[in-house]
Amino acid sequence: MVNNVGKWTPQQFWTSLTDIGTWTLIGWVALKIILMIVLGRILVGIVFKILDQAMKERDVKRIKIDTRRTQTIVKLVKNVVSSTVYFIIILMVLAEIGLDLAPLLAGAGVLGLAIGFGAQTLVKDIITGFFIIFEDQFAVGDTIQAGTYKGTVEMIGLRTTRLKSWTGEVHFIPNGSIVQVTNYSLNNSIAVVDVTVPIDLDVDTSIESIKTTVQREFDKSEDMVKPPEVLGIQSVGTADVVIRVTAECKTNTHLAVSRLLNAEIKRALDDVKANAAASAANKGDVY
Known part of the structure; x- marks a missing residue:
């Protein structure tokens, strides 16, 4: 539609404004765009409710993670989810009105590949951090052994976990390097x-x-x-x-x-x- 408009003469443009078919097409496209936005908001709302319910279930666990950190992580996940969904909706809307998305997607793909290759270790650390928190492998206050390091968990971040040994040393361990964990605090x-x-x-x-x-x-x-x-x-x-x-x-x-x-x-x-x-x-x- 947009591509055709660019080729119209002024006479064709004014003629189209009085054409019932043009307004029918515009109405149909607008309806589909509104439907996309509504469905996107519904999807985001469902994901948000799932995340909130998961956090409520964690509130009754044995040892709680720092509340502010948990809230920060939940907000981050919500932002990632909403941004992803709305970005997809924008692409669908642009495609619906007739814009050529191939150059845009190709450029975004190359940029994403470059960023992903350069930050693959960081991405691995962050993903592992999410799994550590949501699978409740260990929590702040637990005594664990990760590889050769043993101590009390002082902090669980998205990228690193901080352990304090009984002799006072503090170890910063990248989450991506935590392959196997022994948790001494789950049972008596x-x-x-x-x-x-x-x-x-x-x-x-x-x-x-x-x-x-x-x-x-x-x-x-x-x-x-x-x-x-x-x-x-x-x-x-x-x-x-x-x-x-x-x-x-x-x-x-x-x-x-x-x-x-x-x-x-x-x-x-x-x-x-x-x-x-x-x-x-x-x-x-x-x-």
């Missing part, structure tokens, strides 16, 4: 304590003392979620036996719980050994 931790008991100390008495001790510590502890289990003898050596104790505790508290149980069990076994020595002395034996 297990504290494992192997207690070495001298071979000449009564095993049954030692186990009973350990059971009493760990139960007492469980009653006082806020980190242990279940009473510790004394699994029994783990191994037997020439000079000692090893008794294993396990305790289910809150996420990432297993090291502190292990240290606590080690200290208290040591004191309890010292008492057992002292009592055994006193009993042997009373009988006239050498312990």
Whole structure:
């Protein structure tokens, strides 16, 4: 239509204005353009509702990502979606009124190819960042291991993730390089304590003392979620036996719980050994 208008003479132009066919064509094209715009807005609205619902579902998850960062990401996604849809609508409208889009699309394709080739690493990082966030692989506050790096997640960005190790180092990891992640914060931790008991100390008495001790510590502890289990003898050596104790505790508290149980069990076994020595002395034996 537009191409033909450019070839009209003034007489043809004024004649067309009084032609019912011309106005019918204009009305039909306008109707299709309006329909494209309405359908585009409906599509954008549906996508926005899906994104908002996804964010509401994330609000009830275990550990939330920083609210401002999440809102920023959602806004970015919405902008990308709306810009893409409206750009397509504009192209469809231009095609509907008769403009030749081939040169425009060819130029845009070459430009997009050049940008994509130069920024492929950046694009990979950003796409991986989206998947990390929306698949809930880990969140701010989680303790994870990504490759050789282990630490607490301080920040999840679109391009990088920031980890802080327990010794204070801060690692900035490009999201695209995160291939495999171990998340230590999804479930409760297990504290494992192997207690070495001298071979000449009564095993049954030692186990009973350990059971009493760990139960007492469980009653006082806020980190242990279940009473510790004394699994029994783990191994037997020439000079000692090893008794294993396990305790289910809150996420990432297993090291502190292990240290606590080690200290208290040591004191309890010292008492057992002292009592055994006193009993042997009373009988006239050498312990």
